[in-house]
Amino acid sequence: MQSELLFAYCCLISVGCYTNTFNIGILLEEGSQEYIQEAVDIIEKAVNERIFTLFRDCSFHPIFTFVSSNNFEQLRQKVCELSDAGAVVLLGPSNREFAMLIEPLCRELGIAYIKYHWDPVYSKAEETNSSYVINLFPTSQYSILLDRLLSHWKWDYFTFVYTNKEAPRQLSPVLSRTVVTPSLLMVDDSTEQGLMIAALALRGICDRRFCWVKRNRVIIDMSPNNTLRFLDAALKLGMISIHNWFVVSSLDDLDNHLEQYVHNTMRLSLITIWKGDIDPLIHDRDKIKELYNSWLRKIGHSRITPFKDFAYIFDAILTSCHLNHPLPKARSCRSSSTSNNSKSLHVRTVRGLTGLLSFNDNGDRLDNQLQIWEFGMDGTALNTGTWSSDRTGAKQLTMRAASIPGTQEYDINRRHQARVLRVSTIAERPYIMEKVLPNGKAAPFSL
Structure with a gap:
């Protein structure tokens, strides 16, 4: 009995001992990010089948929705659909313009939002209201x-x-x-x-x-x-x-x-x-590498940046699994009141494909390379x-x-340090005038 109580207590205080399946909303750009859906699908299968120890007891269900890249009015409707479908975490898309509109919506609804691109930092007042937002990119x-x-x-x-x-x-x-x-x-x-x-x-x-x-x-x-x-x-x-x-x-x-x-x-x-x-320090490295290669074979050579695309969505899901679960239920868009949840997002530190995943209270990346x-x-x-x-x-x-042979900096330093005396005859350099010595004789060569 005591051991069961101890286990239950550990599950309550640990962010990694969350066994119930939770919903992740995946917001993607229509016609250009279907390859991300392929990545999420194979990650979901591997995680839910407990192939990785990295995700511990996490189980998740992705809910996909697509938005047109030039239809910003459609964003609110799509975010509301994800919220009504039970999503407690929202990922993507990797678009700065979209993120600027998604963040206030997520704060209003009480949904955790994980993004992964450079984003401008505004006033301190706005930073303090960003407890629902986590950025994997070290802005x-x-x-x-x-x-x-x-x-x-x-x-x-x-x-x-x-x-x-x-x-x-x-x-x-x-x-x-x-x-x-x-x-x-x-x-x-x-x-x-x-x-x-x-x-x-x-x-x-x-x-x-x-x-x-x-x-x-x-x-x-x-x-x-x-x-x-x-x-x-x-x-x-x-x-x-x-x-x-x-x-x-x-x-x-x-x-x-x-x-x-x-x-x-x-x-x-x-x-x-x-x-x-792939980082040799990450757990399940060989399994992750195999998963990544299987995704590459599936999408072919259509992507310019396959590793970055896969690594950020992988780490976004990994971060979702290491949040302080259970996350509160999101407010419905039909409700007239805004979310009054003041609970900050806390992430259990874990090593992902982009390095050590640790964040401050504002959701900014701390450890990075x-x-x-x-x-x-x-x-x-x-x-x-x-x-x-x-x-x-x-x-x-x-x-x-400067110390790596073959770099331009190394080559420049080598040429600057080299001492070369070039001697040329007048025949080789006819445009150099002859120098007449005091005794009337011409110099046989010029420097």
């Missing part, structure tokens, strides 16, 4: 990383290319430090010509600022597809060369979809969660740095490019 840490990286690379000027009007908020730490204001280039991606027009504008900015004397430095903050389209437009305009340096953050890696750029000695840097393989990759001189993808932060507030950027 504030990413902005600090950008500042540290640009400081390490000694960037005194650059152009920021983006599609979402909120994106320049990422640069707040950079703008507070630098004297020169970067050029902001907003792209209209609604037409096929929009990316080419933006690339032409970028070349014009560089021409006016004479940046070709050094290097054309560019940060691209766009979707994976738009990033590739913009690089293709830059290639057609002759901006894929050693005189250009692009930093991107929406791709998985530098091994795929970039084959046409590997022989142009362009410097391309990538900020990503991809370490080169981001990798910096770069094209080598021969086009090989090289892991040149790591950014890490933890719950103690410690932040560290470790850059290794």
